[in-house]
Amino acid sequence: EIVLTQSPATLSLSPGERATLSCRASQSVSSYLAWYQQKPGQAPRLLIYDASNRATGIPARFSGSGSGTDFTLTISSLEPEDFAVYYCQQHSSWPLTFGGGTKVEIK
Amino acid sequence: EVQLVESGGGLVQFGGSLRLSCVASGFTFNTYEMNWVRQSPGKGLEWISYIASSGSPIYYAETVEGRFTISRDNAKRSLYLQMNSLRAEDTAVYYCARGVTMVRGHRPCFFDYWGQGILVTVSS
Numbered sequence: 001e002i003v004l005t006q007s008p009a010t011l012s013l014s015p016g017e018r019a020t021l022s023c024r025a026s027q028s029v030s031s032y033l034a035w036y037q038q039k040p041g042q043a044p045r046l047l048i049y050d051a052s053n054r055a056t057g058i059p060a061r062f063s064g065s066g067s068g069t070d071f072t073l074t075i076s077s078l079e080p081e082d083f084a085v086y087y088c089q090q091h092s093s094w095p096l097t098f099g100g101g102t103k104v105e106i107k
Numbered sequence: 108e109v110q111l112v113e114s115g116g117g118l119v120q121f122g123g124s125l126r127l128s129c130v131a132s133g134f135t136f137n138t139y140e141m142n143w144v145r146q147s148p149g150k151g152l153e154w155i156s157y158i159a160s161s162g163s164p165i166y167y168a169e170t171v172e173g174r175f176t177i178s179r180d181n182a183k184r185s186l187y188l189q190m191n192s193l194r195a196e197d198t199a200v201y202y203c204a205r206g207v208t209m210v211r212g213h214r215p216c217f218f219d220y221w222g223q224g225i226l227v228t229v230s231s
Binding site: 032034036038043044045046049050053055087089090091092093094095096097098099100101 | 142151152153154157166168169202207208209213214215216217218219220221222223224
């Protein structure tokens with residue numbers, strides 16, 4: 001099973017700041033990595049797939065990068081609606097696995 | 108508009124059974140892989156099962172293998188999860204999620220649409 005480790009667990013930032021979230025895989029997942037955003041009481045929403053492709057309707061301030069074992073989700077300038085929990089997920093092999101999440105909170 | 112609506116959740120006793128359903132609309136259901144993903148209260152996400160568009164192959168997480176059964180009825184645009192021998196650790200919100208892959212022949216998928224989730228509580 002591929003283990004995904006996200007860091008930091010919590011990121012405290014102000015609106016307008018840049019957010020950099022990390023996801024590290026226990027073995028190579030090539031570029032088969034997705035990112036999701038989840039707000040309280042809501043289902044997750046797909047942001048990024050195949051490491052760097054934005055999903056339909058996702059603003060350009062969200063970008064993904066990386067390959068192999070190290071990946072980054074960047075939010076270039078935080079909007080009030082971006083404060084949420086973010087999860088990475090590998091879609092390289094079975095079982096599909098998620099990281100433990102990074103909470104982006106208002107400082 | 109793509110919609111996935113789960114039903115069938117609720118309170119069940121330890122060792123009991125429950126069947127979840129997910130009705131799809133807004134897309135051609137029989138051409139998409141489908142999955143169940145769960146989230147324990149206050150915890151992260153856990154993928155638990157996958158079913159191909161045709162009904163085969165099927166995959167399960169180790170935590171539910173042998174106890175849960177995924178199935179689908181393409182004529183009814185519906186996905187199901189039969190859950191038996193339920194344990195306290197199965198308490199979670201269960202989501203059905205549409206699976207997508209951009210690489211032909213590569214089955215492991217990401218999830219582009221999710222249902223609103225349904226709560227299953229297992230009591231001892």
